[in-house]
Amino acid sequence: MKHHDKQTTGRLANRESLIIAILMTAAGVFATAQPAAAETMPKCSDHTLNVTLAPGETETLQLAGTLCSQGLAAGKTVQILLHGSTYARYYWDFPYQTEHYSYVRAATKRGYATFNLDRIGYGASDHPDGNRVDIDANAFVVHQVVEALCAGEVASQRFEKVIVVGHSMGSFTAVNYAGSFPGEADGIILTGFLHDLSDSFINSTFAPAVYPATLDEKFAGQFPSSDYLTTMPDTRGDLFYYLPNANPEVLALDEALKQTVTVGELGTGLAMVSDPISFQIKGPVQVVIGEFDYVFCGNLVNCSNKAAVQNYEKAFYSAEACVDTAVISDSGHDLNLHTNANAAYSQMLSWANRTVGSTAGAAPQPCGTP
Template sequence: MLKSAALLALAAVVTARKCHDLTIPISISARNAVFDLPAPLSEIDVTSFFLGFVHAGINYTDALLTGYKTVSGHYNIAATYCQPDHGPGKALQVLTHGIAFDRSYWDYPFNNHNYSYVAEAVDEQGYSTFTWDRLGVGASSKGNPINEIQQYLEVAALTELSTLLRKGCVKGINAKFSKFVHVGHSFGSAITYNFVNANPDFSDAAVLTGFSQNANFLSGFALGGNFKPVKEIPSLAAKYPAGYVAVPSSVGVNIQFFAPGDFDPKMLASAFANGQPATPGEILTIGAGLSTVNAFRGHLLIATGERDVPFCGGNCSDTTTIQGAFPNLLAFSEILFPNASTFEAAVIPEAGHGLNFGYSHKAAYASIFDFLRSSL
């Protein structure tokens, strides 16, 4: 009898949401940067690139920039749509992952999906979710790693996908939503920042995770990852063009994404095993548009781990770099969202950069969904 009850309980969990994978063709264009940079093919090339990127006193992006050119193309985007068992949710969350992972970051299978943001959003909170492999990553179309796969073109991809979703024109999604929430992580938050700035009335709310607008700490991410050419990493070499770069060890992933004492060692091993590469074009455009005052008029939350390395230098509660004018590094962004309906900043105690991967993920989810509950 107990065994039957346990099986029924498990079945209830398994069937609490319905998900299916999609392949979405899009045609997009963007005004991309043109960089005078050969694709880094050797370890020395990659190391030299990152040493140039972190060189104090030099804007490496500007140093390599020769101009701008419109890039256009037809691409396939791999995505997953999930909704509650009873039908479409109360709003659609469009989730954009960051560097080093694909869309599985949002619905991570480790420990029976205990670390899944999608499970929390759909099963517990009643939303529908749309996760996508960013252009150039995972099962989505790849491209030239220097002058094609950049933030600008990825913002164009998010814009086109969001427009299709708003119109109800995505084949395989039999629902049309009136409320949207755009959620990003890390580089995905940078993409989301620029999307809501260009489309200030599209989203009812936006959540930027693993994010701040302090660029002083990216060297920790760039050098801590100890990046190598993708062609020297057997698990990725056949899947990506030459010129992509990736983190070759769990030590690099640990430095970049995990806070001391806040993670299961088996999760670290899993995150490393499932890691994905990035392009130099993405690295060089990671900060594009982020110093611009944002026109967004919806509700805005920034939620970042207290021990986040790339965006807070390991201490988001520190105020020395903002002269104590704000209670934490995240709160500084409020001045760049003058038109937002509401602004909130949440420093997640003890958490690292990879919010979905730490023991603290439940605290992160609570902050996000409390914010959405009061905003929508």
């Protein structure tokens, strides 16, 4: 056991040195290019909302999020960003080469506002009993966020149009939300998600890599019970990446920033792949998957075949959802953290422009248009 601890300590020390070097390099680049960067950096502000986990509950929890926009947010469509399990809002605004790895920056450059959340149980948001934070609770929280944005309760700005954007467990949440409150959002984008799971990958790779956060040095003393889980050290590359197209520095920073997931989410979220609630969704839906997303691809769907992905996914929605799919070549599960992240951003934002629009008013090709 002592030998293992020394190995872990040495590994963490090496990783910390690498992280420091990455951040120092990024700071140096910013210092030499500050005037140009300032022109495209969005203006952001942090906000908290009081939410409950279910209708009729009286206990309120604090939900943290960051609102960003280039220029005034007035009149813009807002995108609510929902990260996946063991991440937090940094997934959408990764703190490394942000011109490349930040979806927030890409979306705000295209004229959108973004409200980037730490979902309940993550980051700066409250961490209640992990058994209570399940997929239904997550969906109900999103409903409250949409209501708050439309009512002007965030930055005193009323938003007329809302797109809910999910990744992985955030996409499970988006499906549950959109099916539970059909037509409330103007569109949903589901990344790192299909209505299928690779059982072999879940059993052979994912399950052995997840353990109670209380056993992880990073979270020592934070989670006394086993209702919060995390990934074992140095497993995230195999879990979430197509390694031939991943930057080792991104992998190292991902490992250093990793978060947790509740047992409630894992126990209920994965079931969304077979839940008929998606048939209740109304309005435009985009599904974006990496060609080498081992979590979903290779079981019933060949993700190298875009037509096959499109035909497969359409079968899980009504015609009112007008589903569109995009396959990102040479990418794995974490689309935002691969070297071709901008290929995913381009697909997502082009689709959003066509079907919803970045500003108030009619979109060029709303759902139902031939």
